Amino acid sequence: MKKYTSVDDIENLDQILQLAKKIKENPFDYKELGKNKTLGLLFFNPSLRTRLSTQKAAQNLGMECIVMNLNNEGWTLEFEDGAIMNGSASEHIKEAAKVISQYCDLIGIRSFPSLKDKDKDEAEFIISSFVKHSTVPVISLEGSTEHPLQALADALTIEEYKTTKRPKVVLSWAPHPKALPQSVPNSFIKMMKKMDVDFVITHPEGYELNPEITKGVSIEYNQDEAFKNADFIYGKNWSNYNHYGEITNNDPAWTIGSRQMNLTNNAKFMHCLPVRRNVVVTDEILDSDSSIVIPQANNRTYSAQTIITSLLNNLE
Numbered sequence: 001m002k003k004y005t006s007v008d009d010i011e012n013l014d015q016i017l018q019l020a021k022k023i024k025e026n027p028f029d030y031k032e033l034g035k036n037k038t039l040g041l042l043f044f045n046p047s048l049r050t051r052l053s054t055q056k057a058a059q060n061l062g063m064e065c066i067v068m069n070l071n072n073e074g075w076t077l078e079f080e081d082g083a084i085m086n087g088s089a090s091e092h093i094k095e096a097a098k099v100i101s102q103y104c105d106l107i108g109i110r111s112f113p114s115l116k117d118k119d120k121d122e123a124e125f126i127i128s129s130f131v132k133h134s135t136v137p138v139i140s141l142e143g144s145t146e147h148p149l150q151a152l153a154d155a156l157t158i159e160e161y162k163t164t165k166r167p168k169v170v171l172s173w174a175p176h177p178k179a180l181p182q183s184v185p186n187s188f189i190k191m192m193k194k195m196d197v198d199f200v201i202t203h204p205e206g207y208e209l210n211p212e213i214t215k216g217v218s219i220e221y222n223q224d225e226a227f228k229n230a231d232f233i234y235g236k237n238w239s240n241y242n243h244y245g246e247i248t249n250n251d252p253a254w255t256i257g258s259r260q261m262n263l264t265n266n267a268k269f270m271h272c273l274p275v276r277r278n279v280v281v282t283d284e285i286l287d288s289d290s291s292i293v294i295p296q297a298n299n300r301t302y303s304a305q306t307i308i309t310s311l312l313n314n315l316e
């Protein structure tokens with residue numbers, strides 16, 4: 001593995017999941033691997049889990065970690081080639097990425113989409129610019145279109161909690177007061193397509209995601225129908241992809257509660273967090289034994305540690 005900015009960067013998921021399980025059993029076994037190595041974490045957006053779990057992963061591997069909130073602590077960056085920099089941007093990505101590469105052996109970047117300029121967001125222009133101009137491997141800490149570290153933690157969680165060989169996994173849209181990115185569902189869909197699961201997506205009509213990503217996946221517009229006999233329910237809001245970044249539906253009937261969960265095969269409830277209680281999912285479900293959101297978040301450390309280990313093993 002040379003970079004991890006998409007679930008597509010995983011060549012062999014079974015191998016990666018085996019490594020993740022091994023690392024989780026003995027998190028300090030690879031303490032020598034990161035000795036005298038530095039991980040740089042650059043945030044253009046807020047984070048709780050990604051920031052702390054990735055630092056924890058680096059510590060478990062014996063690495064040093066440098067963290068910077070680039071949106072308000074660094075110079076405003078210019079990303080356009082050939083720009084005449086007489087505006088607000090003080091530093092070009094060409095210099096910034098090369099300079100940071102001298103300080104860090106791996107660079108992680110969080111950069112959310114604008115949800116206004118679809119072409120720019122789909123090009124992952126910030127993370128792609130770092131990949132282009134850095135001289136060290138880049139990890140997405142959630143980009144405009146994907147959250148691949150989250151998806152690996154999700155896959156590990158399903159592996160740990162499944163009680164049948166081929167569980168039914170349902171990704172359910174749920175309401176939210178703010179327009180949210182499609183990154184988490186996109187990476188989750190890509191990951192489920194790599195796993196041996198019976199996978200269904202349910203959302204209101206009009207909330208279809210990128211058809212290139214959902215190609216081949218069952219889409220059920222009736223949420224109750226989709227939940228029948230499910231083993232895992234993954235709740236998540238996303239904003240409209242076709243009317244890009246808009247909220248065109250906020251129907252509270254889609255809030256995940258006991259009405260829908262009672263239709264499942266005693267399903268486990270998953271969510272990447274942070275979650276809006278009683279908007280996305282009810283207190284009753286989040287506070288019940290069916291919720292596995294806390295162990296799911298714990299797996300973020302082992303997901304990050306697995307990817308960092310794979311990248312360190314491939315450093316030239």
Ligand code: CP
Binds near residue numbers: 049051142272273
């Ligand atoms: N799930 C997730 O990425 O959480 P944070 O936004 O808190 O990092």
